[in-house]
Amino acid sequence: MAPLVLEGISHTYAQQPALHNVTVAFPGNKVTAVLGKSGSGKSTLLQVLNGMIRPAQGKVFFLNLPFDYAAADALRLRMGYVIQGVGLFPHLTVERNILLGTRLQNLSAQQPEARMDSLMTKMNLPLAYKQKYPFELSGGEQQRVGICRALLHNPPVLLMDEPLGALDAITREDIQHEILQLQKTEQRTIIIITHSPQEAAALADYILVLDEGRVLQFDTKENVLQRPVNTLVQRLTSTQAS
Numbered sequence: 001m002a003p004l005v006l007e008g009i010s011h012t013y014a015q016q017p018a019l020h021n022v023t024v025a026f027p028g029n030k031v032t033a034v035l036g037k038s039g040s041g042k043s044t045l046l047q048v049l050n051g052m053i054r055p056a057q058g059k060v061f062f063l064n065l066p067f068d069y070a071a072a073d074a075l076r077l078r079m080g081y082v083i084q085g086v087g088l089f090p091h092l093t094v095e096r097n098i099l100l101g102t103r104l105q106n107l108s109a110q111q112p113e114a115r116m117d118s119l120m121t122k123m124n125l126p127l128a129y130k131q132k133y134p135f136e137l138s139g140g141e142q143q144r145v146g147i148c149r150a151l152l153h154n155p156p157v158l159l160m161d162e163p164l165g166a167l168d169a170i171t172r173e174d175i176q177h178e179i180l181q182l183q184k185t186e187q188r189t190i191i192i193i194t195h196s197p198q199e200a201a202a203l204a205d206y207i208l209v210l211d212e213g214r215v216l217q218f219d220t221k222e223n224v225l226q227r228p229v230n231t232l233v234q235r236l237t238s239t240q241a242s
């Protein structure tokens, strides 16, 4: 079974419908890019996946079990979460930011310092940066630190909400490359929201296209790009358009 499954998910905020009868099984150890216009429900979908939002209808399965909302904090430790703007603590060094989860949760990641060093190296962050503060780093470097923090405990799932949206094209490409290299050595199920068809084309194995809270198309990248089900999917996935 796929590690993350949504079954008949519908969710409405107050009067505002956000997801409608969404059923998706996210393929294990593959990258799925989620595309859709602003307001199509992408962020809501990600928050349903990590249990931040308990949907009005439908079921979420994580690692073959129904999502246990009473144990949501513990389950989320098995899902890395990376957002645009990173959310690093400004008063903590890079090292303390990356190791923060270990301290807060009182977890003993296996040799967390060694894991941190290895991740920083894979994300092209000099180890000397461990003693720096976030304001001393570029946006791309901060985003890399956020990715290291999310991956410290080697979670089987990584959820990313427009992680590279604010970066220049070259830095985006570099970080995309680092993510793909990591995916070769330590495979995991990655779900990444992006507004960029280029990013989806570069990173994804599968593409999920949402519109007004509904799934328009979910298929391999090749099928979505070569056989879009309608003109909206074609426009959202066209690398000419952006």
Ligand SMILES: Nc1ncnc2c1ncn2[C@@H]1O[C@H](COP(=O)(O)OP(=O)(O)OP(=O)(O)O)[C@@H](O)[C@H]1O
Binding pocket: 013, 014, 016, 017, 018, 036, 037, 038, 039, 040, 041, 042, 043, 044, 045
């Ligand atoms: N906390 C909230 N309260 C009320 N309505 C919300 C809330 N969060 C999102 N919505 C609404 O739900 C719908 C889906 O929003 P969502 O943020 O999931 O879309 P999105 O595709 O991620 O958008 P964007 O690309 O702009 O980030 C939108 O109509 C939005 O206005």
